[in-house]
Amino acid sequence: MNTLILGAGYAGLATATSLKPDPRMTTLLVEQNNYHTFETRLHEAAAHNTRVTVPLVPLLRGTGVHWEQAAVKDVNVDTREVTLKDGRVLTYDTLVVALGSTTNFYRIPGLAENAVELKDIQDADEIFHYVNRAYASDYQGHRDIVVGGAGLTGVELVTELARRAEKLTKARGLPPMNIYLVEAGPKILPVLDDALRAKAQRTLDEYGIHTLTGHRLMKATADSVTVQTQGGQQKVIPAGKIIWTGGIQARDLVKGDRLEKGPGGRIAVDEFLRARGYPEVFVLGDMGLALNEEGHPVPTTAQHAGQQGRVTAGNLRRLARGEALTPYVPSTLGEFVSLGGLMAVGWMKLPWNQKLAITGGMAHVMKRASEWKWRQSID
Template sequence: MALTSMLRSLSRLSRRGCAGPGPGPGPSPFRHHRYPYSPFSTAAADAVERGFAGLGPTAKGEKARVVVLGTGWAGSRLMKDLDTSGYEVVCVSPRNHMVFTPLLASTCVGTLEFRSVAEPLARIQPAVSNSPGSYFLLARCTAVDPDAHTIDCETVTEGEKDALKPSKFKVAYDKLVFACGAEASTFGIRGVTDHAIFLREVHHAQEIRRKLLLNLMLSDIPGISEEERRRLLHCVVVGGGPTGVEFSGELSDFIIRDVKQRYSHVKDYIHVTLIEANEILSSFDVRLRQYATNQLIKSGVRLVQGIVKDVQPNKLILDNGEEVPFGLLVWSTGVGASSFVKSLPFPKSPGGRIGVDEWLRVPSARDVFAIGDCSGFLEETGKDILPALAQVAERQGKYLAHLLNHVMKAGGGHANCEIDVDLGPAFVYKHLGSMATVGRYKALVDLRQSKESKGISLAGFVSWFIWRSAYLTRVISWRNRLYVAINWLTTLLFGRDISRI
């Protein structure tokens, strides 16, 4: 422990200060050591004592380091727009890609292939793969030390047979951005996590597709009872928001066009039920909600208004006592703060999100920001909590990237240096409208800025064309735009791929 004592003594004599722009003494000799911390950091002593490896603080004359937790809409847009001539970018996330969530439901039934909605982070921000000092780290953040400007991380290895034992390490930051998203809301209902499938990640869509095709094939086996066949082919969707409605529409299209042609023996048994506690698409114009209801019913989707009280292996129970058997259960009831976000030592906004001010800063911790679904305005700001939407997250990421670039150019990029920097205008969100598809060649476009305001509302084929055109242009890379366009064309000409791989 002699080394630990020495480091603690040195840390009392010198603290990492504002490096600022301009030449410096060069890289720290500890930078690529097993314990690459400055010898003048208290965190270094703690790291040695606990046996952690990691990335140490940036030295004077080096680029400042922005650590981003997450690769969702907010984090990806932030990293895309960060000026890497003045910043090192380190991303810590359990996935190395961004998911284009508006098209995720289409992958569940083979309308699109999975790679069409997954954008590798290295294409969004090439610096993480080719710039010294910038990295993507396949890990989760487990703890934050705002005083030491460090985070604790643990590598992600679940799901791999021969994976290495998870390792722990530290990363020092100059600016830390929480963009770790939210998790699916289960409302504490027993059995949801064990028996339902969420629809938020590519692996969720893969699981839904495998389960759906497996049930179709099992139901065709001779000797199976009619009751069991009906259960296997009953697809239940809980949640009448855009994700649940779009998945129900895609599933009904799949049944009408593909199942009835390729699984003719069981075509009369498969059906879809959509369960919603209130009204479907409650944020849309009332006329559009009615259109969506009529279109779903016309497509064969059964709409049930009720509250799920319990989920069992092969059935769920509603608040009125009705038992609903299922072969596939997809849970899409919105999102809430994750257990990690709840555990953080920061003030929370209503709903348990990380509380931020008008500039998306966490007021109780210097150099810490939060964007996307994991953040919300503190009550003292007087601002409403923004909805958990992709367009909110993306625009927060864009805003914060410009703010951090401005801070860096003003000499405040390093830790504890932005105190006197004018941050400019606060973040203001303006809703651009909502879209949802409800079945083949039918969609909704609601361009109102809020539920109470007036604006353009469209439904039908024209809306479907707008929906597809808008999302095709929003796909990040030309590579994936080409994938999506080709997938749509092949599905139109040859039907969906029903291979279970």
């Protein structure tokens, strides 16, 4: 069985590293980078230049999976062809698509042109170097940072940036940098319950972060954003750097006449994570629209992407042996949001569907433990 795995993020890498050499299988992993990125830690790289990538080659030893560094241009699931940006065309018997998501700028005027995203290590580098530059003694212009979107990424980023800004302010004796967190919705971190959200908000306040919930970002220029309150009042905030974490959409590289796409362009999949109408194509992670037992979309998280990869590896082995596939049953083990340094808030799942809320240092340990578990699973 000739299998292509596209993308070595959480879903694609979990698939590849859960495979073992098998004479019935030829598997090629195609990834544009020669490393895997711990995307869930990109905010740390943006604030502190923390290393959040790991080389791919050692991770694939003992898996029987070959790999090729190449960028996918498009995928045609009707003709079973994957076209690479270098012009080559690859074919497959079985395909695993795990190319992740891109930022959704919602066509807000000037935003795509003037805002940096936080999707890869280059984005993190840009933010890190900006903060350094903004604290140089000869820096001219606005220094403040506006982060759009108060979901997990936005909140994790502003708290780490605030810690770094605090250190630089003290070390260089310069006035503090203002950090604005702009959110159109009524609250930060909508995935958390009220008590945890209140704790997170208190931490943002302690850092001096200006949280503007109920403020829609209307327009961005090279050095400002315009926001609008629910009452229709507009305000211009000058900014040296604008960062947008307010939305994602599935990477739009797969074409097929019978493909069904849902919210955010995610490709609808069946209980085995196969694109509906294409039983030889598995679509995982941020690109796939898997449903949970209640029929709700499975969240776009690293946790679920990794689970999907492991289930798919098992199903690829079953396919090669001519056995029946095992369905994917999503399970959310917990959710933790880092709030800078050793602070975090979140919850973990207990038996009988109970949730245990955890805050502070212990929540930070839980978050680190889940990252460590991921690292162990791919090593």
